[in-house]
Amino acid sequence: MVDTTAIHSHDALASLATRIAAANAAGTPLRIEGGSSKTFYGRKVQGETLDVSEHRGITSYDPVELIVSVRTGTPLAELEALLDAQGQMLPFEPPHFGPRATVGGMIATGLSGPRRPWVGAVRDFVLGMRVLDHRGQEQRFGGEVMKNVAGYDLSRLMVAAQGTLGLITEVSLKVLPKPGSQASLRLETTRQDAMTRLAEWGRKPLPITAAAWLDGGLHLRLEGGPSSVTATRQSIGGDELDAGFWTDLRELRLTFFSDDPRPLWRLSLPTNTPPLELPGSAENDVLHDWAGSQRWLKSEIDGERLRESCARAGGHATCLTPGIGEPFTPLEPVLAKYHRELKARLDPNGIFNPGRLYADL
Structure with missing residues (x-):
């Protein structure tokens, strides 16, 4: 295990949970924000800002097992610097689009770089995550090994959901050695x-x-x-x-x-x-x-x-240019139905990033 105590760390889980529970009770929509580097990607969200940037830090890192767990407000550059010092990397090459990019934005958008076809996408390297649901209660999905889920893996469902299903607070990722x-x-x-x-x-x-x-x-x-x-x-x-x-x-x-x-x-x-x-x-x-x-x-x-x-x-x-109609391809009716049902089950009051993906989600 690598000592990560030198890295700035702050656990804001309790305050985030309180904010979410209050918003859910009042039916107040929340606009989840980290580093704001990817706000151009998707539809504009109207709601109170829920800032996740202070919930940060590497919670565990085992270079031998090639596993790192990190809070989602952690700057992406900080995580990559830690991995680089151990000769390792995030193989899917996530784009930053600015110096304030966070791990949460990386997971929420699911965007990958040039290496993606040869090694896999963000979703393929997610081992597990912690999520605050609409009641402000923490849910844990997956774990810290590649084969850790019986049934449907909800942790990977959260990848690229743009924060519309819950607040991702921590994620465990598989990393790889840098090429020789x-x-x-x-x-x-x-x-x-x-x-x-x-x-x-x-x-x-x-x-x-x-x-x-x-x-x-x-x-x-x-x-x-x-x-x-x-x-x-x-x-x-x-x-x-x-x-x-x-x-x-x-x-x-x-x-x-x-x-x-x-x-x-x-x-x-x-x-x-x-x-x-x-x-x-x-x-x-x-x-x-x-x-x-x-x-x-x-x-x-x-x-x-x-x-x-x-x-x-x-x-x-x-x-990817804001203001040019709908950013994402409209869903087929059957698929749209499943999306609405999923949103209703995981976020019944529609408080998490409403409308970020589609107007009715």
Whole structure:
């Protein structure tokens, strides 16, 4: 176990529970807030602010077992620094979107970075969590091993629920060792050729952990043992790429994102989906991430039309620019029914982040 006493820690569980119980009794909606770095993601919430940022600290960390438990108000940068000192990492590369990003925001939004297709998403590394329910009572889900749940795992249900089902106060995560070697490359190629190559490489045991096509170039990251990375690099070729590219991609800081004022859309599509026929969109309006299964689009296209196109391909579209209609793809009637029933069961008075995902949740 690692001594974490030097890290700022504060247990605000009692005061948070009191606030929630009072809000539930009065039917007062609460807007859950941590570092406010991801408030742009989702619908605007009207309600009293419930600040979780003071509920912070690493409660346990075992580098040998690759497990860390942390309160959700803990700054994400603080957690990553602790792991880095032990040669470990959060393998899903969560975006920060600002210096005040917290662990709670990471879990609530469920957003992952470039490595996600090769190692898994945030949800895949959640072992368990503690949650304050609508009565202000603490509930514990999961534990600290990968196989710890009989039946439905409610802890993973909370991931990406945007705080609409309860207040996550602590989470236990599986972490991984940092790779022994890393190299980033850029290959000049067309979009179609890039997708063809990635499909071919995907059938081979290559140490690729990030792949993106942008501005006529296929960008790759190789990670693993030194010999494997070196051999793959020599086989693939290409020019050396600054590793900072992946951080800028994760944080949406590339020129692609900053130099174009049009709305930003994230398209989630099946692997190897051909380019969508989108009126008014050029090839350079799209950045292919996650080997093509996540695509970033800058466009003034009508949201309904875009979502219909994505749906036909078996995917969906999310708008990350506030004020452009509904941010998330509307739910099918049956799925919407289940969401409403779940919300009614876990938050009967609708106090937790009402309307953050959808207007009626």
